[in-house]
Amino acid sequence: MQQPVRIVITGAAGHIAYSLVFRIAAGEMFGPKQPVILHLLEIPPAMTALQGVVMELEDCAYPLLQDIVATDDTTQAFRDVDYAFLIGAKPRGPGMERADLLAINASIFQQQGRALNEQAQRHVKVLVVGNPMNSNTWITQQYAPDLDSKQFSGMMRLDHHRLISQFASHQQIDLKRIHQVAVWGNHSATQYPDISHALIDNKLCIETPQEHDWMVNEFLPVLQQRGAQIIKARGTSSAASAAYAALSHMRDWVLGSNSEWVSMAVCSDGCYDIPKGLVCGVPVVCENGDYDIVRDLELNTFSREALDKTVAEIVAEQQAVAQILGL
Ligand code: NAI
Numbered sequence: 001m002q003q004p005v006r007i008v009i010t011g012a013a014g015h016i017a018y019s020l021v022f023r024i025a026a027g028e029m030f031g032p033k034q035p036v037i038l039h040l041l042e043i044p045p046a047m048t049a050l051q052g053v054v055m056e057l058e059d060c061a062y063p064l065l066q067d068i069v070a071t072d073d074t075t076q077a078f079r080d081v082d083y084a085f086l087i088g089a090k091p092r093g094p095g096m097e098r099a100d101l102l103a104i105n106a107s108i109f110q111q112q113g114r115a116l117n118e119q120a121q122r123h124v125k126v127l128v129v130g131n132p133m134n135s136n137t138w139i140t141q142q143y144a145p146d147l148d149s150k151q152f153s154g155m156m157r158l159d160h161h162r163l164i165s166q167f168a169s170h171q172q173i174d175l176k177r178i179h180q181v182a183v184w185g186n187h188s189a190t191q192y193p194d195i196s197h198a199l200i201d202n203k204l205c206i207e208t209p210q211e212h213d214w215m216v217n218e219f220l221p222v223l224q225q226r227g228a229q230i231i232k233a234r235g236t237s238s239a240a241s242a243a244y245a246a247l248s249h250m251r252d253w254v255l256g257s258n259s260e261w262v263s264m265a266v267c268s269d270g271c272y273d274i275p276k277g278l279v280c281g282v283p284v285v286c287e288n289g290d291y292d293i294v295r296d297l298e299l300n301t302f303s304r305e306a307l308d309k310t311v312a313e314i315v316a317e318q319q320a321v322a323q324i325l326g327l
Pocket residue numbers: 010011012013014015016017041042043046087088089090091108128129130131132133155156157158159187237238239242
């Protein structure tokens with residue numbers, strides 16, 4: 001048996017976490033030989049609900065689950081962790097201004113960035129899920145200066161899965177035949193789901209004028225509004241699909257994506273004229289516990305404009321947050 005790894009999950013009594021923690025404990029993320037210790041962080045009002053989650057985890061008698069640390073103490077939650085899922089965030093309430101929402105979340109991720117910097121293993125990998133995801137990832141990384149920016153990423157994987165599913169359905173093919181697609185930009189309605197480099201059975205899809213119309217008028221709006229549609233239908237935001245995306249993101253980051261492109265929001269190094277330091281969704285390939293941005297893609301005019309638009313939105317969001325935090 002391998003040494004257990006410590007995994008912190010924030011917002012552990014919330015909807016996404018409820019679909020995630022059981023799958024991690026069952027070995028679905030790192031396989032059947034990797035024991036885990038779960039660190040579950042919540043805020044004080046949610047501690048009773050968290051105790052319920054803990055009881056259910058115990059009742060599963062998972063052979064891989066070696067221990068559970070359930071706490072509302074950020075320092076304790078982040079101590080010695082190898083992997084971090086930052087899911088807990090403050091949702092926008094009725095009548096709340098956008099600036100208030102940004103300020104509350106800025107302070108949550110500032111505190112958690114500091115805790116990671118001080119408490120976590122030096123090799124920790126951090127996945128930010130809580131919205132606004134791009135700026136929350138950026139804040140966390142800003143407050144953990146002793147860690148490398150490549151140890152932080154944000155979740156675009158749900159958008160990536162949605163892209164593949166919708167594209168396969170349009171093409172009426174098995175989705176496993178699709179490769180080289182990605183979602184660029186902000187995890188918001190400006191995101192750019194890009195099929196301009198898509199391969200089907202290793203052959204490039206040549207875009208016809210009809211296909212372009214379909215992409216602009218149907219495909220992009222469906223994907224950009226998918227989250228809102230799910231909230232409208234369910235009365236609450238995507239949870240099981242988000243949990244599966246989070247698990248897939250971390251698994252591929254650690255174990256590799258087998259040469260497949262996957263979408264991750266990462267700290268830009270200036271590629272594709274995305275401002276350096278901005279946290280932006282890009283295509284990556286994961287290997288040896290690291291990700292590499294897919295480079296030197298030729299962006300057609302439509303892609304370039306779509307990327308510029310979503311990048312401009314992230315810049316504005318990041319500037320607003322930087323102002324709040326005095327960065
Ligand atoms: P939820 O409201 O069910 O759960 C959030 C939990 O976080 C609550 O239990 C709350 O008590 C906790 N929490 C709040 N502040 C905290 C703090 N400072 N420390 C620890 N825990 C804290 O929400 P749900 O559905 O689980 O979603 C969580 C976040 O994920 C939301 O911000 C949502 O918008 C976002 N999301 C992101 C997606 C993505 O693709 N990046 C997809 C779907 C949701």
